[in-house]
Amino acid sequence: MPFYKVSLLISLSLVFISACGTPHAHEVPVGIILYQGEEKLLIQDEGILTYIERDAIEVLHGKYSDTISVEFIADEGHRYLPDPTEFSLVITHGNTELLGVDHPVGGDEWSFRLIGHQTGETTIRFELLHIDHFEFRSQDFDVHIRDQENSHI
Amino acid sequence: MFCTYSFTMRFFHPSSFRFSSLLLLLFLMKLSVPFPVLSETTEHTVLTGRITDYRTGSPVSYVYLHLEKINRTATSDREGKFRLDNVPQGTWTLVLYRIGYVTQKRSIRIEPGEKHDDIEIVLQPAVISGMPIEIIANEEDVRGPRLEKSSVRISGPELRSNLGSTVAETIAGRPGFSQRTMGATAARPVIRGLGDARVLILQDGERTGDVSYAPPDHSVTIDPISANEIEIARGPSALIYGSNAIGGVINIVRNQIPTSRPTALTGTASMHGFSVNNGISGAVNIKAPYRDDFVWSLDLNSRYGQDYSTPAGSLENTNMLATNSAAGLSYIRPWGYSGLAVSTYLSRYGIPPNPESGHPGGVDLDMVKVQVESQTERLLQNRFFNLIEVQWSYRFYNHKEFEAENIIGTEYNVNTVYATVKGRHNRVGFLNDGVVGFWAKFQDYFIFDRFNLEANSYAASLFTVQDFDMGNWNVEFGLRLDAHMVVPKSEELDSRIGHIRRRQYIGLASSAALVYDFGRGFYAGGSVMHSFRPPKPDELFSRGPHLAAYAFETGNPDLSAERGLGTDLFVRHRSSRFSLETAVYRNTFSNYIYPRDTGRRNIIFADLNDYQYTGVHALFYGLETSGEFRISNHLRVEGMVDYTFAEQKVNVKASDVSGTESSGPESTGKESRTLPLPMIPPASLSAGISYEPGVLTVGTKVRHSFKQKRIGEFETPTDAFTVLNAYLLYRFNSSGMLHTLSLNVDNLLNTEYYHHLSRIKELYPEPGRSFNLLYRVYF
Numbered sequence: 001m002p003f004y005k006v007s008l009l010i011s012l013s014l015v016f017i018s019a020c021g022t023p024h025a026h027e028v029p030v031g032i033i034l035y036q037g038e039e040k041l042l043i044q045d046e047g048i049l050t051y052i053e054r055d056a057i058e059v060l061h062g063k064y065s066d067t068i069s070v071e072f073i074a075d076e077g078h079r080y081l082p083d084p085t086e087f088s089l090v091i092t093h094g095n096t097e098l099l100g101v102d103h104p105v106g107g108d109e110w111s112f113r114l115i116g117h118q119t120g121e122t123t124i125r126f127e128l129l130h131i132d133h134f135e136f137r138s139q140d141f142d143v144h145i146r147d148q149e150n151s152h153i
Numbered sequence: 154m155f156c157t158y159s160f161t162m163r164f165f166h167p168s169s170f171r172f173s174s175l176l177l178l179l180f181l182m183k184l185s186v187p188f189p190v191l192s193e194t195t196e197h198t199v200l201t202g203r204i205t206d207y208r209t210g211s212p213v214s215y216v217y218l219h220l221e222k223i224n225r226t227a228t229s230d231r232e233g234k235f236r237l238d239n240v241p242q243g244t245w246t247l248v249l250y251r252i253g254y255v256t257q258k259r260s261i262r263i264e265p266g267e268k269h270d271d272i273e274i275v276l277q278p279a280v281i282s283g284m285p286i287e288i289i290a291n292e293e294d295v296r297g298p299r300l301e302k303s304s305v306r307i308s309g310p311e312l313r314s315n316l317g318s319t320v321a322e323t324i325a326g327r328p329g330f331s332q333r334t335m336g337a338t339a340a341r342p343v344i345r346g347l348g349d350a351r352v353l354i355l356q357d358g359e360r361t362g363d364v365s366y367a368p369p370d371h372s373v374t375i376d377p378i379s380a381n382e383i384e385i386a387r388g389p390s391a392l393i394y395g396s397n398a399i400g401g402v403i404n405i406v407r408n409q410i411p412t413s414r415p416t417a418l419t420g421t422a423s424m425h426g427f428s429v430n431n432g433i434s435g436a437v438n439i440k441a442p443y444r445d446d447f448v449w450s451l452d453l454n455s456r457y458g459q460d461y462s463t464p465a466g467s468l469e470n471t472n473m474l475a476t477n478s479a480a481g482l483s484y485i486r487p488w489g490y491s492g493l494a495v496s497t498y499l500s501r502y503g504i505p506p507n508p509e510s511g512h513p514g515g516v517d518l519d520m521v522k523v524q525v526e527s528q529t530e531r532l533l534q535n536r537f538f539n540l541i542e543v544q545w546s547y548r549f550y551n552h553k554e555f556e557a558e559n560i561i562g563t564e565y566n567v568n569t570v571y572a573t574v575k576g577r578h579n580r581v582g583f584l585n586d587g588v589v590g591f592w593a594k595f596q597d598y599f600i601f602d603r604f605n606l607e608a609n610s611y612a613a614s615l616f617t618v619q620d621f622d623m624g625n626w627n628v629e630f631g632l633r634l635d636a637h638m639v640v641p642k643s644e645e646l647d648s649r650i651g652h653i654r655r656r657q658y659i660g661l662a663s664s665a666a667l668v669y670d671f672g673r674g675f676y677a678g679g680s681v682m683h684s685f686r687p688p689k690p691d692e693l694f695s696r697g698p699h700l701a702a703y704a705f706e707t708g709n710p711d712l713s714a715e716r717g718l719g720t721d722l723f724v725r726h727r728s729s730r731f732s733l734e735t736a737v738y739r740n741t742f743s744n745y746i747y748p749r750d751t752g753r754r755n756i757i758f759a760d761l762n763d764y765q766y767t768g769v770h771a772l773f774y775g776l777e778t779s780g781e782f783r784i785s786n787h788l789r790v791e792g793m794v795d796y797t798f799a800e801q802k803v804n805v806k807a808s809d810v811s812g813t814e815s816s817g818p819e820s821t822g823k824e825s826r827t828l829p830l831p832m833i834p835p836a837s838l839s840a841g842i843s844y845e846p847g848v849l850t851v852g853t854k855v856r857h858s859f860k861q862k863r864i865g866e867f868e869t870p871t872d873a874f875t876v877l878n879a880y881l882l883y884r885f886n887s888s889g890m891l892h893t894l895s896l897n898v899d900n901l902l903n904t905e906y907y908h909h910l911s912r913i914k915e916l917y918p919e920p921g922r923s924f925n926l927l928y929r930v931y932f
């Protein structure tokens with residue numbers, strides 16, 4: 001058999017080897033909201049970051065914060081919590097000597113607590129992981145760790 | 154919104170493999186069918202001969218012979234004998250390269266029925282040579298402007314002494330050439346300030362099927378250690394390969410499909426070590442006849458390197474491991490030949506970290522390319538065409554960018570089928586032998602990232618390149634008609650980047666070149682090229698984070714095609730002692746497409762800047778001069794200067810998405826201003842001296858790069874720097890084999906400098922001092 005035929009056959013064989021998953025739909029986050037209880041701490045929406053009451057997340061030295069929960073803002077504007085069987089929250093903070101993170105809280109993927117190891121200032125960042133790739137990465141949010149007497153909390 | 158991540162390797166997607174794709178494949182198959190039915194009797198001309206030393210008369214082995222235009226190659230055996238099969242009638246240029254000898258060009262005319270079975274070729278020892286610039290030995294054979302094309306060929310000692318770890322690094326020292334880099338492995342050539350898709354990279358005459366034209370973290374999937382030669386084509390001859398290559402075409406010739414039957418088993422084995430990254434690479438290349446009509450080839454190579462060292466410390470995450478191997482088989486008969494080759498490129502390399510852009514540990518890229526290609530040539534006698542060539546190939550390309558272990562940030566999956574049919578015709582009227590051809594491409598393109606990009610691309614072209622002589626003038630011209638269609642998997646009326654839809658582009662590219670022979674080695678000429686470049690799928694539909702490139706890339710579905718008008722003028726002198734070439738050029742673009750750094754942080758990935766694909770009016774001009782002077786038989790000096798100026802015309806309201814069919818910078822009616830384009834190489838000059846007392850060559854070269862303060866938006870300037878390099882070349886014969894040793898010391902003074910075309914120039918300096926030792930044996 002001439003070579004061009006052999007090579008065409010090999011090529012076509014390769015072409016028709018296929019394996020593919022099925023696309024599925026899910027929300028596209030464009031923002032994130034942090035709550036402490038019912039109180040909003042901050043909102044990052046469409047790239048704009050707004051701290052609600054203070055200019056940072058405040059944590060007391062040596063004490064766990066109250067539970068903080070996150071919520072995402074979809075590109076259509078509504079707020080939602082992703083399906084925890086497919087999505088997970090990755091929390092990264094700038095200085096582990098200053099700050100500790102307890103996550104998840106009570107098995108809730110979207111809740112965490114912070115503890116200040118030392119007084120000072122650092123940052124914290126939130127990423128939404130979908131199976132093996134990130135869907136969203138927040139800005140760096142400021143975290144201030146204060147002694148009790150200097151705290152606004 | 155869709156997201157697909159449930160597989161690791163994917164060929165054609167069933168849903169994207171439409172009926173039209175099947176038709177295209179069937180059509181490509183049909184292209185190959187006429188060959189067996191061409192039953193006309195042909196007389197094949199085999200060029201055989203012997204090459205001897207001018208001084209001693211002894212045979213010269215391991216001479217690399219290349220018959221230009223028809224790409225026949227051969228290597229002389231230990232007795233100096235060579236054989237080139239299936240040479241059609243016509244006038245051809247035979248180029249001979251051999252370490253230690255003057256590169257020779259000769260014109261060979263093949264008439265029907267004429268025998269060329271006992272050609273005696275005498276090579277003149279290069280008392281000095283061993284280095285770059287091609288020297289013409291037999292003036293009587295090379296007179297005339299036809300041989301003074303704007304194409305350049307890098308082979309033999311020049312290739313050996315400049316051999317780097319990438320194709321871009323290997324050719325970056327030439328006048329007008331530079332390289333865009335991102336770490337050590339991700340590098341792509343830049344010619345006269347033009348890069349990306351404006352410089353077409355080919356392997357054995359066909360596109361690589363990778364995505365190195367796109368973001369800067371992508372590498373070219375060819376290892377230069379296996380290159381027999383590197384051709385650089387500009388002007389009309391570039392139109393054989395594409396309409397967009399206004400910068401030029403770089404063809405890495407590996408000869409994976411043998412075109413001639415060697416007289417015996419021949420090959421090379423190489424080892425190349427680099428101290429700057431404790432790197433090592435090795436390659437074995439073999440060609441051998443099998444029975445009467447077959448020739449097989451085997452090409453194995455691999456490369457390993459740890460992190461690069463710089464004067465400021467180790468460049469983290471620049472380690473790499475790659476292998477690029479191929480096997481080929483040809484069936485060579487009196488009517489022509491037919492061959493098949495299979496090759497793979499497997500690579501893993503790192504992109505240095507950028508703590509401010511979300512990856513403090515860097516990104517690792519895993520790359521896989523598998524290609525199957527076939528080439529068939531049929532000689533025709535007494536017809537309009539003397540040679541018909543059919544080439545087709547299938548390339549599967551996949552690369553994954555790992556942001557962390559098991560976390561893939563971006564994945565590319567590209568399946569491409571290319572087909573080319575070319576006919577080379579006999580002299581017609583006033584036209585010399587020329588080429589007429591058809592080229593087609595089908596590509597299934599998939600980027601997996603946050604939003605995914607899935608599109609099919611179809612392209613077809615008709616092209617011709619012709620030339621003729623008028624006294625001392627040679628005129629070459631070419632035309633290429635291109636039709637492209639990019640079809641996204643689904644239409645989206647109201648996506649974040651606009652209306653995602655099918656786009657079609659049709660354009661005619663043209664080029665003409667004139668060369669005048671003043672005699673005594675003086676030539677002057679010029680060329681004009683009108684280029685056409687339809688946008689790539691990424692440029693139209695991207696909308697995803699690309700962490701390795703430090704960018705969130707946003708396409709523009711409304712982009713129209715890029716059109717360029719390039720002109721250049723040159724004067725050239727070549728003699729046995731002195732050579733000089735000066736060229737000036739000017740390139741303008743009506744819709745120069747590039748990813749513009751908007752300076753805005755992305756809203757979904759806050760650590761990445763938005764890079765918006767934009768079309769702008771752009772202007773490039775510059776000059777390049779290079780020369781060589783032989784002070785004595787053993788001493789040679791050389792020098793080079795190049796300068797590129799580039800600017801773009803943008804709207805005052807910089808946030809506008811320009812270059813679209815309805816809202817281009819000119820059509821908006823707004824005031825526009827000019828800004829420098831980003832990533833433009835600064836002016837540079839170099840000077841070198843070499844001394845070759847015999848089989849040993851020693852030399853040094855100093856390169857000065859000026860400060861680049863003409864910077865694009867959000868780009869940083871780079872300071873001037875001077876780098877000193879040195880080299881030592883040695884060759885010897887043993888047991889009938891030729892051995893070569895090349896020791897290069899790059900950045901001898903361990904200078905800390907920042908390369909303006911490095912995407913990480915704000916963060917990291919270039920590699921420090923490196924001792925590179927290449928050993929190669931020819932057998």
